[in-house]
Every structure is written in C-alpha cells, then in structure tokens.
Amino acid sequence: MMGIYSFALWSFLILVGTGMVSSQVFSPPVYSIDLETELRNWLFNTYEIKQRPEKLNRVRITLNLLSLNYLDIKEQALSISAYFSFEWTDSRLRWINNITYANIIFLFSDEKSVWKPPIIVENSVDDIDVISRPSVPMRINANGGINWLPAGIFTTSCESYVTFWPLDTQTCEIVLSSWSYTLTEIRLEFNLFKTKILTEFYQENGEWELINTGYKSLETVRESESFSRLVFSLTFRRRPMFHSLNTLFPVVLMAFLTVIIFKLNPESGERVGLALTILLAFAVYLGVISESIPQTSLSASLLSSYIACILFLQTLAVFLTVLYLDTYFNPDDKPVPKWLHVVNSSVLIKLACVDCSRKNKKVSPNPSDMNNDSGTVPQHQSGYSKSEKIVSIEDNEEDKNGVWEANESTPSDKEYSWKEIALLLDKVTMYIYLSLVTALTVVTACVMLVHYGLAY
Template sequence: MLYPKKYKTNMANGLSLVVFALTGVLLLIASGHAQYSPELEAALLEELYDSNYSTSVRPTSTVLVKTSFVLYTINDLSIVDQTLSVSGLLSMKWMDKRLSWNTDSDYSDVLFLFTTEEDTWTPAVYVENSVEDLSVLNDEYMPLRIQPNGEVLLVTSGVFKVSCECDVTYYPMDRQICYIKITTGGYSQGEINLRFDTEPFDLSEYLKNGEWEILSASGSSSDGLIRSRGGIDYSRLKFKLQLKRRHLFHIINTIFPVFLLGILVPFVFQLDENGDRTGYSLTVLLSFAVYLTLIAENIPSTSVSVCYLSVYLATILTLSTLSILIVIWLAKMASSEEEMSSCSRSLALCFAKISCCNRPSCCCRKSNAATKARKGEVYENGAGFYFYKYDRRPHNENVPEYDNDDAITWQDFASHLDHCFFVIFFFVIILASLVLFIIWGIEYEKFSS
C-alpha cells in the first residue's frame, strides 16, 4: 500500500518523539537509582555517628519505647515445673532524632540505615520472670533498622522460657494464664517508659500447639506497670497469654478408663467365692493406684490448689480399699457357726427387710414360703422357686417374715449385707462421678462461650 510522502514524514517524526520520551524516562529512573550507593550510605553513617554521638547518652530525657511480641509457637507449658516456653520475636521501637536525615536533601534517596547495637544507644530491657537467663535482651547478629525520621527498630528473637503459676483445680479441663514480663534495667521509669505498640501480640505467624489452644493474647490491663527496686521505680510490661488445654486426649486416656474402673468396684459384692472376691478387689485397687501415680506425675506438688480429679481418684481408691476390708469381714461372717445373739438377729432382720424389697426370691421369703409349703398352701419346684398350689403363680410375700428364730443364719445376714453394700457403693461412685463431670462441664462452658 502506498502512502503520501508527507504522511511518511509525520509518522517518522512521531516515532522519533516516542523514542525520545521513553529514553528520557529511563534516564530519569536510572539517575534516581544511581544516586544511592554504598559509599553514600557509609558517608551518611559517618556523618550521623560523629564525635558528638555517644551510646551512653539517651536520645531524650524520657525515651518512649513501644514494644510488641511476634509469637511463632508454644513449645511447652509444663504444669509440673510451672514454666511456659514460647518462640518468638520481641520488637522495640523508639525515636532518636540524632539519627534522622529526612531534612537533608543530600541523603533523601537513602530509605533505611542498618547498624549494630555496639554503635547505637539501645534500652536495657530483660525478661523479669525468665527461668533460664536474666541478661539484657540483645542480639549482636541482628541489625538495627533506622528510618529517615530517626525511628530505631530493635528485634530480638529467641526461645523465651518463663515461670507460669498454674492452677490445676480443673485438670485436665483446665485453663492457664501466663505472663511474659519485661522490665528495664538501670534506667528508671522517668528515663525509659515502656509502652505497648498498636498490637501487643502478633499471631499472624503462629503455629497451633497440639495440647494448648490460645483463648486470648493481649497486653496487661494496665499499659505501664511500675516495679520498685531499691527505692527506684522501673517501667514494666506484661504480655498475657490465656490458654485452654485440648481435652480429647485426656478424656480417652484418663477420664474414661478411670470411670470404668470406678464402676467395677461395687460388683465385688456380686461374686460368690471369697477367693475371687479378694483377688478382684485387689486388682481394681492396684489399677486405681497406677492411675493415681500417673496423674500425680502430671500435676505440681503444691497445696495451693487441689485437683478435683485427684480427689475423685482418692475417693474411689478409698472405696476400693473399704471393699476389700468388707469382703474379708463378710467372708468371716458367712463361715461363722456361732449362734446369733439377739442384737445380731435384730440387726440381721432389719437388713433382711431392706434387702428383700421387691425381691421375690430371698432367704426370708423362702423361709415363709417353706412354712406355707409344709401346710400345703404352696409347693417348691426343682429350681427352688415356690408356687401357689393351684394356679402355679409365683409366690410373692409383700412383707418378709421369719417363722422362727432359727430361720435366719450368718450366711443369710452376709448375703443381705452384700446386696446393701453393692447398692451403697454403686450409688456413691455414680454420685461422685456426676459431681466431677458437672464441675468440669460448668468450667468448660464458662470459657467456651
């Protein structure tokens, strides 16, 4: 296709203009970046850190230090040692106008400076409730970041292991509140004032812990807490972590087996052989002793708070011990051939009436039925049950009674006591279990809503 000569000339001029504009923009961009160089930054550092700058002199009379904590993970919360171990970053920011260059146009292209703690004044801060190291927080390998307006950022990374007073009352449905306390060393409240940053805790990088769940992470209710030492007030901050134990593991491996073992205790009174009874009771008793030992290893040796689970286990352990003593006593009673005294007979009759309630085949009713069988009113089948003579309905006396003084024996008395003790032990264990579960349920719902 042919174009007029004039049109070709205009196209060439327009293309040249575009190329010239692009070249100018690229040169401007290149010239802007070309102004920064290591030599320029070194010159700025030399100018800022001149002979008038001293690391022993504070930037102002009262330095406001803004602090925050970046939490990476909860390593461990040991309620036995009462310690909390976390990994994270502790950052501190303050203004040092001696290190600002935003008003100097010669260094306007230097956006940040990096230096070390050796050359720059830094606040002396340490973790007050640390259980391993009480030295001042610093990291010689972590550079300080300085902005043009003179704001200095110091970041200290590490594993912080602090003391944490644990409450084991509701273990394993417990929650714990732990603090990371930082304070100044050497500088008083009027010289360094610690304050929380906009967000005291940063959980954006947090990795979940398998045992503990974070309910809240915040600064203490009071921003600046004062700690007095030797008559001098020092600034202090408290980072607060509220944790709740993940209880599924403990329900499956502790609570459920303990409850089942508790249910087994009263069934010793349903066995017939005395040897089986004693062996059964000792087995249950030893099982509870093992669980009590395991739980005692996981809770601190303190009397400040008492673990409800330990009280429950101690109660079941006591009942299991009593069951052994009662079984031995009942075995001795059943083997006795002595004649019952009037007092023992009265007591036996009382327990017989309680034990035979709604039970058609107990010894007292059999005695009464045997009397009627001798009179021809009822008869006894081969299985030992009594029936009316004409309609074959099972004989059931509403009020148990013995037809003579020899109708009840020590064996009968022991049998009635077996039934009574079974009901009593079963009721006490179920009641104790319900009380424990209700207490745990109230505590769980309180902090789940």
Template sequence: MGIHFMWIYFSFLMVPPVAPLASLISTVNSLYTSTREDSLRTDLFGSYQKNSRPAPLVDIRCNIKLLSIKDLNTREQSMSSVAYFTFTWNDTRLDWSGNVLYTDIEEIYSTESELFVPPIVVENSVSNLGLLSDKTLPIQIAQNGKITWSPGNIFDTACNIDSTFYPFDEQMCSITLTTRGYKSHQLTLSLEEVPLILSAYQENGEWTYLRSSASTAVVARGTDYYSQVNFDLTFQRRNTFHLLSTILPMFFLVSLTCLVFKIPVDAGEKLGYCLTVLLAFAVYLTLISDNIPTTSTNTSYLSVFLNLMLAFGVMSCFLTILVINTHFKPEEEEIPKSVESIANCIAKMVCWRQYSCCRRPNNFTVDVLSLSEKNNSENTIGKGRGNRYLTWQDVAKILDALFFWVYVWLIVAMTILFTITMAVGNKG
C-alpha cells in the same frame, strides 16, 4: 476544520513524552551508592554517642510476635515460648530527612555496637536474667530517625500454675518486660496499637491459645521507679488425651469394684477378685502419676477423686472379708435378735429375694418343727425365733446386696459431682 486540527496539534505538544519521564525516575533511583551511604554514616555517627539517650524522656513502643509455645510445664511452673519483640523509638540525632543530599536513601541498618539500645530485661525469666541483646541483629534506622529493633529468642518464664481443674484447666502465663538502669522518668515502655501479633503463630499440641491482654505499669525497686510491660497469655489444655488415657480407664476400674459383691462366696474367687482390682487400680495410679501436677499450691480435684476411688477399693476388701467371715460362721451359732432385725430391714431396703421394699414377705416362712423332722437332726437353726429365720449365709448375701447398691450409688454420685465440678470450673 483548520481550527480543530490546530487544537489537536497544540494538545499533543503539551503532553510530556513517557520515555524521558521514565528515564528521569530511573536516574533518581540509581543515585544510591555505597559511597554515598558511607558518607551519610560518617555525617550521622561522627559525633554520635551510643551511651547517651536520645531525649530527656525516651518513649519505647513495643509489641510481641508470638511464634509458638514450646512447652508449658505444670511441674516446673514455667512457660517456654518462641517469640520476638519489636521496639521502636525516635532518635533525632539520626534524622536526615531534611538533608537534600540523602533524600533518596530511605533507611539504613546498624547494630547494637553503634546505636543506643534501651536496656530491657525479661523480668520473670527463669533461665536468663541478662538484657535483651543480639549483637548481630540489624537495627533499622528510618530517614526520620525512627529506630526499629526486633530481638527474638526462646523465653523461659515463670508461670503460676493452677491445677485445681486438671485436665480441664486454663492457665494464664505472663511475659514481663522491665527497664534497667534508666528510671521511669528517663525511659518509659508503652504498647503499640496491636500489642500481640499472631500471624505466624503455630498451635501447640497440648495447649490451645484462648486470649491475651497487655498492660503497662510502674514498679518500685527501693526508692526508684521503673517502667514495665506485661503480656498475659491464656491457654486451655487439650483434654482429649487425658480423657482417653486417664478418666475413662479410671471409670472402668471403679465400676469393677462394685461387681465384687455379685460374686458368690462359695465360688472361692471373691477375695482374689477384690485384691486383683485393687492392685490394678494401684498400678494404674502409678502410671498416671507422671501426668498429674505435683504442686502443693493447688490440689487437683482429679487427684482427690482418684484417692477416693482407691479408698473405696481398699474398703471393699474389708467388706468382702466381713461377708466371707459371716458366710462361714457355724450354723450352731445363734444369730442375735438385733442382727436378725437389722438384716430383715436391710433385706427390705435392697428387695432381697422374697422381701419387698413396700410390704412384708408372706411366703418366706419355715416351720421349724417340720424342718427338724425332715432333717432328722438336733440342729434347729430357727429355734426360739418363731416361724421365720435367717441363716448366716442369708445374712452374708443380704450384706453383699447392701454393699453392692451402696457402692453403685456412691460411685455414681461421686462421678456426677466430679463431672459437674469440672464443668463449672472449666466455664469459670
């Protein structure tokens, strides 16, 4: 029993007290003072030359943190993005990890006025061709000499807009960084493991972010070669607004064009209705012209479709005038044999009245002699044409039926073709 108590006593003596250990840690952490950092800065920057690069080949690792897409302008072919870059490199002249006097100072901060900062530009910028710079931005210097620099801004960059499948289009825009002054064998740009960071990205109301990619390259300017990094961003247009404000109203207006051939000529509103629909279509095109891209590099299928529909509207006015002119021809004017034959064929095609698509009519016959006796007039409309005849009014109605179905099938076919083209293009 005595031996057991002695073992517990010696074990208790061997355990260091907790309070003195915590006090020791607190003492070490409290060694930092501004005076000691001033002393460290004096040692580091005493002979430091910011215009000299840290090594024969400086590797600048970079990535981009995208915050939002301010605008993607299809007319000006530019993208405005809110982002900041993070560049890291090693400067062995600022390494104090081996100096035991400052091991408690893990990092310090400085600015461009004191440090070597790589000269980098946004190559495809459309608003500012100067170097990336922020003289007030703190630059982190780690104990091992690792420099971390994160300049941010609103970057306006050129973007090659392809409006072929507008408003179901996808656009890929790039942000290109290139070194200036130092050539590729002196300063090189490389990518971090995660080139694009979207943790703080805010979705745009018009464009949806789809994917991104990044690549490095060496570009030639004359006989010299410079390092370059490309960040490619792909966005898809949100098309709900365009469906409701552009495409659906267009389909409704186009459907009204067909109905002009269902209005009887005697109503007196046929040509007025046609011109009203055409005018509404023209005004509508004027209103949506601001939303359709005006670039001539690629032609939008939507623009082609709208112009075709406008052409159909114009042609309907000509056809309406033809129908009205045919309807009001004098009854004394004999219908040519060729016109009557064509009208009979068309009547069968469109199943007009007693005409059938599959058989000849049997009950649409008129005895010319009985008709003449009944009317007791000298006007024998069907004279010289056997016992079947058509009047000019009948021909006009047959033309109305023909044009109605032609327009219906043309508009349906064009709409289906337009939809399939957009769907295939959107998947592509």
C-alpha cells in the same frame, strides 16, 4: 559603556547561580553507596552510643508469637518461640530535614553502633540478662525512628493451676522490664497502632490450644526506684483427647469395678483377690498422677481427690469383704443373735428391696367351674347337690382368706441363716457403693466439663 557591560555580566552570573541552587533544591542526588557512606559519616561522627537520646525515652513494644515449644506444669515453665518489636526515636539519627539525603529513606545498623534501651525478661528461668541480639539489624528511618526485632526462644516461669487437671487451663506471663534506667528515663509502652500480641504466624501445638491473650502495663520498685514493666499473658487450654482415653476413662472403669466385688459369689474364693487387685491399681494410678502434677499444696487436683475418695471406698470394701465372708461361712449350728434378726428384718430387707416385686394373690375358684349368674358349680360337672355346692364354695372362701392372711404376714417372723444375712449385706452394700461411685463420678465430670467449656 564598560559599566553597562559589567552590570550585564554580573546579572548573568547571578541568574546562573540562582538556577544552580534551584536545581539542587528540587533535584537531590540519587541514591548511591557513596551517598549513604557520606550520610553515615555525618550521622555517627559525633554520635555517643552510651548516651540516651532524650531525657524520657518512650519504647513501644509488640510481641509476635510464633509457636509454643512446651508448657510443663510440673516444672512450671513456659517455652515459646517469638520475637519482640521495639520502636523508639533517636533525634540524633534524623536526616529528614537535610535535602541532600532525601533519596535515602532508611539505614541499617546494629546494637554495637546505636543506643538501645536495656530491657530484660523479668521472669526468665534460663538467665536474667538484657535482651541482646548483635546479629539482628536495626532499621533507622529518616525521621529518627528505630525499629528492632530481636527473636529467640524465651523460657519463663509459669505458675500452674492444677485443680482441673487434665482438663486444665493455664495462663502464663512474659514480663518485660527496663534495666538500670528508671521510670523517668525509660517508659515501656504498648504500640497504640498495632496489635499488642500478634498471632498471625502462630503454629498450633498438639497438646495445648491458645484460647486467649492479654496485656497490661505496671510499675515495679527495685531498690527504692520505680521501673517500667509490660506484662504479656497467654492462656492455653489442654486438648482433651489424649488424657480422656489414657487417664479419665480407665479411672472411671476401675471405680465401677469396686461395685462388682459385692456381686461376686462368696463361694468363688476370688473376692478378696479382686478387691486387693483393684486397690493396688488405684494406688498405682494415684502415684502416676502425682508425678505428672506439681508437688504443691496451694491447689489440689480434682482428679486426685476423686481417686483418693475411690481409694478410700476400695479400702473399706476390702474390710467389708473379709467381714461378709466371715459371716457367710459361719457354721449353721451357731445361733444368729436376736439383734441381727431385728436389723436384718427392719433395715436390710427394706434396703435390699426383697419384697418390692412380690405380689400377694388371693386364691379363687376356677371361673369355668362356676355359673356366671348364680355363682354355683354346674351340676353336670359335679355330683354334689345344690346345698352341698354352696357349702363347698363357703369353705373355699375360708381357705382363700386363710391364704391371704398368710401372705400378709411380715418377714420379721422368719428366722434367717448366716448365709442369707451375708447375701443381704452384699446386696445392700452393692447398692450403696453404686450410688456413691456414680454420684462422685457425675459430680467430678460435671465440674471439670463446665470449667473446660467456660475457659473461653
């Protein structure tokens, strides 16, 4: 009997123990501060911060762009406000298989307690140092995944492309590289499940417009070792309103002022002063533009080349103005050389289009004085006889032919004075300058506008 009671008691105790275990399996403890403290002690008791988690650690990176602080093409520097998203896995900080801590989904720690990959901004202009933000917490998930979001102002070098300044487009790069750990120890990768460059919170800049983003993965060799690199590229296009009103428009207006020099009356006494004033204005503008772009010979600004061409034409205009004024004020008793007459008659007259609007007209009798049918003058309007009238008409025809022949004579028979030659030179030069300035302006504007439109 005692054996039966003992067997029943032991069976009861076994069933009670089994029920307690089952209750622990299906009912883990609820979250509490003490439970998290216990988990931290369990995780970090033997944790070594200087030891990397795996033989090869894959770090997934995303750039979150917040704003463009400035893009200085003269200093060739880019400054942005942004934060990076670094994600990697540390199997030593995994508790997902421990049912006791099933109600703790994540923990927070910092870089002082958790290993993090040493990463630098390779093209930084402030300092080249490992990205470190002790105040930014790391989010540790139950499966050992770690997410770190270091934010800051990052200033990097940006090679400027000034050919189409001020309607230019600049592409700048932010280069991340692993430090100390080689390619076989740390590999930087893009997050396949997220956008590589996030611009959802980007604030538009008043001078530059963000038009494109790009990314690529590279490898670099330092001291015979290969290191992993990620390159984020940002393409900005300058907004045109400010420079169109304050740079391009004044330059074009001054360019066409060069043409007006040869329209000014030589006797006004202001032609040389006007030419020198415009020349000085272009020199000042060229100096201002040179201070706004990098002092490099790798590429030349199209606007600077345009101003240099106009400056050359303006310098030549000063020389020609002095020469034409000297020709204009030559004394009348000084004979004009024969070759100058020939040049004037065969070249300048045609270029100045002096005879373009001249129309030769024949001399004809008044139709009201002639009979429509017989071609004779009515008798009541003349005291001549019929034969006398016919002779008069024939004489009229001879006079008419004489006038026609006189009108058909070429200008080469005419003797020109110094003043006439100078005025013709002014007119021809004005046409030439108008054509050159217009062609330069149209070609330069078209090239810049086409590039600006194709920037997308």
